[in-house]
Amino acid sequence: MSLRNTLRAYPVMLKVGFSEAIAYRAEFFVWVLTTTMPLIMLALWSAVASEAPVGRFGQTQFTAYFLASFIVRQMTSSWSAWQMNYEVRHGIMSMRLLKPIHPLWSYAAENWAALPLRLIVAVPLGAVALAIVGPGQLPSDPLTWLAWVASMAGAWLITFLVNVSVGSLSFHIESSVKVMDVWFAVFFVLSGYLVPIELFPGPLRTLADWLPFRYQLGLPVEILTRAYDASGAWWMVARQWAFVAVTWAAAAIIWRTGVRRFEAYGG
Amino acid sequence: MISVRELHKHYRVHQRAPGLWPAFQSIFRRAYEEVRAVDGISFEVKPGERVGFLGPNGAGKTTTLKVLSGLLHPTAGEVRVGAFTPTQRQDSFLKTITLVMGQKQQLIWDLPPSETFELNRGIYGIPRPQFNETLAELSRWLELGTLVSKPTRQLSLGERMKCELAAALIHRPSVLFLDEPTIGLDVSMQATIRAFIRQYNERYGATLILTSHYMDDVAALCPRVVVIDRGKLSYDGGLEELVRHVRPEKRVVLQFERAVSEQSWEQYGKLVSAESRSVVLQVRNDQVSAVVTRALGNLPVKDLTIENAPLEEVMSELFSRSRAAAPETPA
The missing domain is CATH 3.40.50.300 (P-loop containing nucleotide triphosphate hydrolases)
Structure with a gap:
């Protein structure tokens, strides 16, 4: 489908996707409970910082960092890998392939359509965070804010494209969800989800710089908590978008080669 | 198309x-x-x-x-x-x-x-x-x-x-x-x-x-x-x-006014099924009209219908024929 037609179809897709997200609201709120690890880490690191600051992190900075982590995760998550894996294995992918819109656009729409529901959790928590840490902990430069918006888009794209790549692997192997489990295990360590990357030992920090995990979550959190000035933030965003390009290429290749192998199981 | x-x-x-x-x-x-x-x-x-x-x-x-x-x-x-x-x-x-x-x-x-x-x-x-x-x-x-x-x-x-x-x-x-x-x-x-x-x-x-x-x-x-x-x-x-190709025979369904013995209808065609007051016979296409005339004259027929064999049977026979003609071979 041409981009123009896709964009024309998008409002309806988002509207129906939102209705679907509402239908699964209970499941969504249970999922939110599984993402509260940053709040646990907040309690842990605050206790550590009560003795003395850790790097640039005092109690206030840890509060800002982990509440921001929670909010960024809410707004940049994707579940397409599990969905694609299920749909390929059960032949349901056929129904998407028969429609005159690229299936990846429809997965993206379903992810975006759930965003308002996520905002119901993220916005109040953001307000609480702001009340606790004060506006002084946030960037004051509009250019840095712009970099944060770009980093949020980049973070969502990397997460979504990794999901698409892993989901598309199910065209090639019998089930790909375990690959996603491995990805998540590394993500929790190297994305800054549990520990700010600034506090990593040198070699591990370098490793995190050259892997995509940090750009899925850590970077927007770091920009939001004033780890960079505007030029530093944009430099990191540029590196993040290089990972967007790489994951985009990987997703496109795995998808295209996979669709040719699709066996559309089941009557 | x-x-x-x-x-x-x-x-x-x-x-x-x-x-x-x-x-x-x-x-x-x-x-x-x-x-x-x-x-x-x-x-x-x-x-x-x-x-x-x-x-x-x-x-x-x-x-x-x-x-x-x-x-x-x-x-x-x-x-x-x-x-x-x-x-x-x-x-x-x-x-x-x-x-x-x-x-x-x-x-x-x-x-x-x-x-x-x-x-x-x-x-x-x-x-x-x-x-x-x-x-x-x-x-x-x-x-x-x-x-x-x-x-x-x-x-x-x-x-x-x-x-x-x-x-x-x-x-x-x-x-x-x-x-x-x-x-x-x-x-x-x-x-x-x-x-x-x-x-x-x-x-x-x-x-x-x-x-x-x-x-x-x-x-x-x-x-x-x-x-x-x-x-x-x-x-x-x-x-x-x-x-017509698979099953050139017709089904003649006879309903009788009263129960009749097997001997009275067995000469008319091949038995498909029989009950006390009805019988279904398989008859070759070219013999249908003669069989119907004789049955109407000799038997207490209340109702008579002529139909093709059920499609399920036709298909089943076609599949068994094609399988017999081409036994399964590994690819």
């Missing part, structure tokens, strides 16, 4: 014996078998034609429909649907066709069907007036009523299939691939679906390929049948000719 030439679709299927040791072995060495789901079939379908695609389970019918709709890439051969090559899955091609699978659904499970219709309106870029008109027409034909506003999960199988058909046809496709659309439905719902498919075909001049294990579907909808077995085409022609 549809042209299939020397179509082959082969699958590589992993083979493993049951048990722990074969499971362990398969980690290091996986054995595969090549399955020829479709093995060199060719046929053409004209615009507006209704064709029944018949064959036993695993014959390759659904695989062929999936190739025709662009879901599967053929191993070899050439397939054209209108001006399109299905595997390219161009938008204009996808807007022309629909594939309805009796065992798969596009309706969103937890939302009312009206939401799926609306989604399809957006995706297919259907102008609102055309959408309203088509939906009203489909709702009338299928008697959808308030079904469209109930969550899909709360609909019965038959109700779901009616809504599924509406969702599949809301963009007015001109080529319909229907894969067992009446599977699992009761007799009355099957008749409703059949009547609807016929109405749609007549109203829009749509080309239709139907697979079904219910021979009533085929008899009611398809003047022409293509029979496929083990991936090979074994018959392509009129349904009537197929019946």
Whole structure:
């Protein structure tokens, strides 16, 4: 489908996707409970910082960092890998392939359509965070804010494209969800989800710089908590978008080669 | 309209014996078998034609429909649907066709069907007036009523299939691939679906390929049948000719006014079934009129009908003949 037609179809897709997200609201709120690890880490690191600051992190900075982590995760998550894996294995992918819109656009729409529901959790928590840490902990430069918006888009794209790549692997192997489990295990360590990357030992920090995990979550959190000035933030965003390009290429290749192998199981 | 030439679709299927040791072995060495789901079939379908695609389970019918709709890439051969090559899955091609699978659904499970219709309106870029008109027409034909506003999960199988058909046809496709659309439905719902498919075909001049294990579907909808077995085409022609070719005999059903002895009717034909006051005999075509005349003269006949053998029997015989002629060989 041409981009123009896709964009024309998008409002309806988002509207129906939102209705679907509402239908699964209970499941969504249970999922939110599984993402509260940053709040646990907040309690842990605050206790550590009560003795003395850790790097640039005092109690206030840890509060800002982990509440921001929670909010960024809410707004940049994707579940397409599990969905694609299920749909390929059960032949349901056929129904998407028969429609005159690229299936990846429809997965993206379903992810975006759930965003308002996520905002119901993220916005109040953001307000609480702001009340606790004060506006002084946030960037004051509009250019840095712009970099944060770009980093949020980049973070969502990397997460979504990794999901698409892993989901598309199910065209090639019998089930790909375990690959996603491995990805998540590394993500929790190297994305800054549990520990700010600034506090990593040198070699591990370098490793995190050259892997995509940090750009899925850590970077927007770091920009939001004033780890960079505007030029530093944009430099990191540029590196993040290089990972967007790489994951985009990987997703496109795995998808295209996979669709040719699709066996559309089941009557 | 549809042209299939020397179509082959082969699958590589992993083979493993049951048990722990074969499971362990398969980690290091996986054995595969090549399955020829479709093995060199060719046929053409004209615009507006209704064709029944018949064959036993695993014959390759659904695989062929999936190739025709662009879901599967053929191993070899050439397939054209209108001006399109299905595997390219161009938008204009996808807007022309629909594939309805009796065992798969596009309706969103937890939302009312009206939401799926609306989604399809957006995706297919259907102008609102055309959408309203088509939906009203489909709702009338299928008697959808308030079904469209109930969550899909709360609909019965038959109700779901009616809504599924509406969702599949809301963009007015001109080529319909229907894969067992009446599977699992009761007799009355099957008749409703059949009547609807016929109405749609007549109203829009749509080309239709139907697979079904219910021979009533085929008899009611398809003047022409293509029979496929083990991936090979074994018959392509009129349904009537197929019946005459496979079973040249007629069934003569005699209802008697009173019970009659076996000796009195056994001379008239080969027994199919008998009850105390009725009997069904199989009679060669060229002898039907003589047999009927004699039976009416000699027996206390209350009612008499002449019919073809049931299609199920005809198909069963055709499949057993083709299997006897071509025993299974490994790919």
